[in-house]
Amino acid sequence: MVEPAYYFSYTPMNIAPEAAAAIFIGFAVALALQTVKSRGPRWLLILSVTAFCEAVGYAFRTVCIYWTTLGTFTTMSLFLLLPPNALALTNYKTLGEVVKSAHQSPRNGFSTPRAEPPKSIFLRPRFITWFFFTSDVFSFLLQGAGVGISTQEDKRTLAKQTILTGLAVQLFFFAAFLCIAAYVYFDQRFTVARGPKDVDSREAKRRLFRVIISTTLLLYLRSVYRVAEFVGGYGSKVYGTEWLFYLFDTVMVMVSFALYMQSFIGYHFQSHDSDPKDGAQVPMNRLIL
Secondary structure: OEOOHHHHOOOOOOOHHHHHHHHHHHHHHHHHHHHHHHOOOHHHHHHHHHHHHHHHHHHHHHHHHHOEOHHHHHHHHHHHHOOOHHHHHHHHHHHHHHHHHOOOOOOOOOOOOOOOOOOOHHHOHHHHHHHHHHHHHHHHHHHHHHHHHOOOHHHHHHHHHHHHHHHHHHHHHHHHHHHHHHHHHHOOOOOOOOOOOOOOHHHHHHHHHHHHHHHHHHHHHHHHHHHHHHHHOOOOOOOOOHHHHHHHHHHHHHHHHHHHHHOOHHHHOOOOOOOOOOOOOOOHHHHHO
């Protein structure tokens, strides 16, 4: 066991990580309940799991205040650094579902012809979901590799170049995703199902895309902070200033979760394995069985 400052380069404040852990537990429970209540697709449980992982990370940060070892510090770092990437996956998946739903028949079995799907690969649901998430992971791995290389004094220049390359890749694909999201938002072929708070589908679309774009921008700011922290390294002003961590990491992620709760995505997407209720029409293929 060593003093906390050995790894943090400062003495972390008490109370803050405990409060953060409690808040993220609250997010995890509330989002799980919203997923069940809205009968949303199961992939939305990513939000609850991510919030729980954040709570675990802050729990280990609390442990580090009293018992700092390489194991506790590394575990804390992993749980605070990696999980928010899953929020980006949620946005990618959500946009992919919006695009996919524009070219599928409604589940009530009495559909009207839909517009011809765009031929561009950039508007294919699978591309939006997996390509952007893969690029995000690739960027993160580049940054992590740069941090690892920086431990070798004779390769500091290579380490900095690797980190900056990771940052450039991440910024590019965040910007590309936002451009595609903006295109889908303004294209009237893509509609969003109304939620309980929506007057019509236009309002539903505005509400959903406000969440997608706002949370992506918040994650963007968080990523910039994280890369600045990596570039500066141990002992730098960014690394050694605790309030910067709580402002650009904790607050960014908390506000993202608050937005997901306020305008819950699940109300716009019905689970494919949920049964029709409350007078919903039964698909024709089920009636034929």
